[in-house]
Amino acid sequence: MKREEITTIITSDLGGQTRGKGYPTRDRESRMKRGIGWTPTNSMITPLGPIAPSPWGPCGDLALRPDPDTETRVDFNDDSAVESFVIGDILHLDGTPWDVCPRGFLKRVLNGLEERHGLSVKAAFEHEFAYLGVDERANSPYALDSVRRQGRFGETYLGALEQAGITLDTFMAEYGPRQYEVTVGPANGVTAADQAVIIRELARATAWRQDQQRVSFTPLLRPDAVGNGVHVHFSLSETASGRPVNHDPDHKDGLSETAGALLSGMLAKMPAYLAMTASSPVSYYRLKPNRWSAAYNNLGYRDREAGLRICPVFDESKITDQYHFEYRAADATASPYLLLGAILAAGLWGLDQGLERAKVFEGAPQDFDEAHNQALGVTRLPTSLEEALDLFEADTDLEPIITPTLKSAFLASKRFELSLMKDLDAEARCARYAEIY
Numbered sequence: 001m002k003r004e005e006i007t008t009i010i011t012s013d014l015g016g017q018t019r020g021k022g023y024p025t026r027d028r029e030s031r032m033k034r035g036i037g038w039t040p041t042n043s044m045i046t047p048l049g050p051i052a053p054s055p056w057g058p059c060g061d062l063a064l065r066p067d068p069d070t071e072t073r074v075d076f077n078d079d080s081a082v083e084s085f086v087i088g089d090i091l092h093l094d095g096t097p098w099d100v101c102p103r104g105f106l107k108r109v110l111n112g113l114e115e116r117h118g119l120s121v122k123a124a125f126e127h128e129f130a131y132l133g134v135d136e137r138a139n140s141p142y143a144l145d146s147v148r149r150q151g152r153f154g155e156t157y158l159g160a161l162e163q164a165g166i167t168l169d170t171f172m173a174e175y176g177p178r179q180y181e182v183t184v185g186p187a188n189g190v191t192a193a194d195q196a197v198i199i200r201e202l203a204r205a206t207a208w209r210q211d212q213q214r215v216s217f218t219p220l221l222r223p224d225a226v227g228n229g230v231h232v233h234f235s236l237s238e239t240a241s242g243r244p245v246n247h248d249p250d251h252k253d254g255l256s257e258t259a260g261a262l263l264s265g266m267l268a269k270m271p272a273y274l275a276m277t278a279s280s281p282v283s284y285y286r287l288k289p290n291r292w293s294a295a296y297n298n299l300g301y302r303d304r305e306a307g308l309r310i311c312p313v314f315d316e317s318k319i320t321d322q323y324h325f326e327y328r329a330a331d332a333t334a335s336p337y338l339l340l341g342a343i344l345a346a347g348l349w350g351l352d353q354g355l356e357r358a359k360v361f362e363g364a365p366q367d368f369d370e371a372h373n374q375a376l377g378v379t380r381l382p383t384s385l386e387e388a389l390d391l392f393e394a395d396t397d398l399e400p401i402i403t404p405t406l407k408s409a410f411l412a413s414k415r416f417e418l419s420l421m422k423d424l425d426a427e428a429r430c431a432r433y434a435e436i437y
Contacts, residue, residue, distance in 0.1 A: 007073075007084040009036050009066045012102055012197050012335040014413050015047040016279060016437070021064065025084055035065030038090055043100050044413055047280075047333070047436045052416035055408070062098055064088040070194050074163045074202065076156070076209050083160070083205045087194050099403040102337035103190065108401055109344045110189045117351050119258070120239045122324075123192035123340060124169075124185060127199055127332065128228040130178045130221055130434075133213030146173030150180065153213070157182070157206040164198055175292075176226030186233065196230075196336035217332035218437040219283045223426045227286035229293055230331050232340060233311065235324035236262065247323035253301060253310060253360050254323060260357025263299060263308055263325065265350015266343050267358055270297035270307050270329065271381055272395035275388035275414065276342040280333035281421050282433045284384050287329060289366040294329035298361035298378045304328070305364065307381065329381060332437055338410075345401045389414055 007028065010020035021036045040056035070087035090101035097104040113119045131150055140146045147154065154171050161168055167185035174181045182203070187195055200217060207213045220227040236259055237244045248256040255263070278287060289295045292304055300306025307329045313322045327343050365373050365380075373379065382388035393411055421429055 003081075005082055005084060007031075007086060009064050009088040010085050010197070010201075011064060011088055011090060012193075012337055013045065014043055014100075014102065014335065014338070014410050015045075015417070016333050016335040016338075017045075017047050018197060018201055019045070020085070020088070032066055032068055035063040035088060035091070038062040038064040040098075040100070043090075043409060046413055046417045046420065048417060048420050048432070050416075050420065052413040055412075061093060063091050063093055063095075065091050065095075067194075069191075070198075072164045072198050072202075074160045074205070076160070076205075078209060080209055083202065085201070087197060100406050100409050102335045102341070103193070105402070105406060106190055106193055106337040106341035106344075109341045109348060112348050112401060113344065113351075114239050116348070117258075118239050119236050119245070119351075120242075121189055121192075121234055121236060121344060122186040123189075123232055123234040124183070124187065125192065125196040125199070125336060126181065126183045126229075126231040126233070127196070127203075127217065128174055128176070128179055128181045128230070129203060129215045129217045129332075130176070130228065131180050131207060131213070131215050132178060133207060133210050134178050136177045140173060140177075141175040142173055146180075151210065153206060153210050154180070156209065157203060160202045160206055161199065164202060166195055166198065174226075176228065177221060179226065179228065186235075190337075193336035193340050200332065216434045216437055218430070218434040219278070219280065219286045219331040219333060220430045221434050222430050223285050227291070227293065228331060229286070229328065230334070230336075230339065232327040232330060232343065233324055234327070234340075234343075235259075244320055244323070246325070247320050249319075251357070254319070255310070255357055257357055258351070259325070261350045261353075261355045262347035263350070263358035264355035265348065265353065266308060266327070266346045267297045267299060267377065268355070269346035269349065269395065269398065271379060271388070272391045273342040273346055273398065274329060274382055275385060275392045276338045276410070277327070277330040277334050278388070279335075279338075279385070279414065280331075280433055281385045281418060282426075282429050283331050283333055284382070284388075285426060285430070286331070287381060287383075289364070295381055296361075296365040296373070296378050297381060298365055299358045301360045306361070308358075310360070333433070342402075345398050348401070349397055385414065385418060
């Protein structure tokens with residue numbers, strides 16, 4: 001029988017899940033123009049399955065319209081179906097943006113940075129994940145044997161990313177159980193978040209083709225394990241000239257005034273927007289001191305437990321181009337668009353307010369008393385999703401970019417998700433999210 005290739009128009013929703021609708025690939029030309037129908041309440045489908053209470057109910061119609069620059073087609077040449085999908089924007093039927101669309105939210109923030117400050121952003125997402133096609137063994141971190149035991153997965157995965165046009169950087173066996181990491185080169189603006197979606201989906205697609213194995217991007221496979229984070233590297237440049245504006249050779253830490261104000265906004269608002277970057281109850285089992293994850297809103301210099309860090313430069317002669325920053329209080333339960341959009345919205349607020357240059361925190365915050373940390377503007381990040389959502393709801397400084405409609409939909413979705421988890425202990429919660437992500 002002749003097979004008919006299917007292309008799916010996808011979106012990364014409020015829970016970081018990839019959802020969409022498909023069409024025969026032969027209809028590409030017409031679908032690129034008109035997209036495919038979408039329903040507002042689709043955005044209230046939780047990662048656990050049930051739909052959160054929706055303000056739209058069964059009413060309303062939207063369009064999921066594809067961006068041709070995100071077309072991804074990977075043929076694994078193994079007689080399986082071609083992976084064919086394209087990322088779309090959720091729009092009103094008249095073509096105007098729908099403000100609950102995560103990709104549209106990121107675009108609003110990027111437009112604000114450009115229109116108000118003449119700035120553009122480059123970013124790259126580091127992804128950690130568990131490949132469940134290998135058994136868990138002691139002494140696996142960074143081991144050549146761990147690379148060997150994953151068999152064809154890594155080679156096939158990198159080949160798929162290459163087909164998708166993504167610039168590869170590294171692939172390695174990480175520290176956690178069955179854990180691997182993939183890093184890619186930087187991309188401009190929304191493309192960086194698009195690539196994060198593609199990276200996750202091609203990992204899942206590749207694993208399935210290895211005897212129907214799976215990967216999981218969950219923050220924790222179990223409460224006592226090393227977790228999977230998402231680290232976002234980013235830098236600023238002038239839109240008009242393309243000139244990087246992150247480094248100041250006369251500053252003791254090399255931090256420019258422009259980038260310093262951006263980072264100050266991120267640090268000040270980190271507790272309030274954390275729910276958008278670490279978006280599940282199990283995320284907060286990982287965000288603890290002494291776990292090589294972020295537990296405070298501090299700026300560190302090459303500190304892998306800081307909420308934000310100044311990254312190392314390996315060639316001092318190229319420091320102007322290479323000097324950049326990393327946001328670490330995140331994982332893959334967050335949509336890449338909400339994650340990048342949230343931290344940049346806080347940075348935009350810092351620029352708008354003309355905040356002073358951020359200061360590097362010396363040492364580990366948990367080693368100092370609360371009075372010392374508070375005097376330096378450093379505080380413990382929320383220790384639960386409930387706490388993070390309450391802080392997110394109370395903060396109004398990031399409006400109107402985080403619009404009331406987007407904010408209320410996100411809060412309703414996440415609080416309903418929490419209600420579905422309330423009777424499960426930590427181990428059962430971790431197991432559930434390992435299945436979902």
